[in-house]
Amino acid sequence: MIDQKKAEEAVYQLLSALGENPEREGLLDTPKRVAKMYTEMFAGLNEDPKDQFTAVFSEEHEELVLVKDIPFYSMCEHHLVPFYGVAHVAYLPSDGKVTGLSKLARAVEVAAKRPQLQERLTAQVATALEEALNPKGVFVMVEAEHMCMTMRGIKKPGAKTVTTVARGYYKENPDERRELLSLIRGN
Structure with missing residues (x-):
């Protein structure tokens, strides 16, 4: 199961490490959106193709x-x-x-x-x-x-x-x- 909060924090830290300001208007909700996207994109982690x-x-x-x-x-x-x-x-x-x-x-x-x-x-x-x-x-x-x-x-x-x-x-x-x-x- 993906830890949504941890994923959001990681995206926030990545933006900051890249020299961006995660607090600026266009990026405010980006950590949440990216974490949600990865939850969808990695949904197969909890399933077996055989099933x-x-x-x-x-x-x-x-x-x-x-x-x-x-x-x-x-x-x-x-x-x-x-x-x-x-x-x-x-x-x-x-x-x-x-x-x-x-x-x-x-x-x-x-x-x-x-x-x-x-x-x-x-x-x-x-x-x-x-x-x-x-x-x-x-x-x-x-x-x-x-x-x-x-x-x-x-x-x-x-x-x-x-x-x-x-x-x-x-x-x-x-x-x-x-x-x-x-x-x-x-x-």
């Missing part, structure tokens, strides 16, 4: 399930600035065990709402899906732009980082993984 798979059904479907272009926003844990993009989540059901499609997007959202690394976010979504459904295969791909590369440092707006995790069937079968990538890319 999002509450709707699991038995269905005679053991072919690919893919939800692509799931938008997300997260915060780089190294600089506390945003990174954002889309996630593509696929699985190959086992024993007809499927989940509600929105649950895949919810797992991405929960994993993203915390100080995060893109590589970890990708793996957390794959692990959550694997643990919840025990599918034959899982594939997660995340494409994101990192503001720590856009606003500061190397300053390369538009550069995208792509991370993937392939498990089970998709790790063992490169041809199937290529076909899946083709579906994701729209080829």
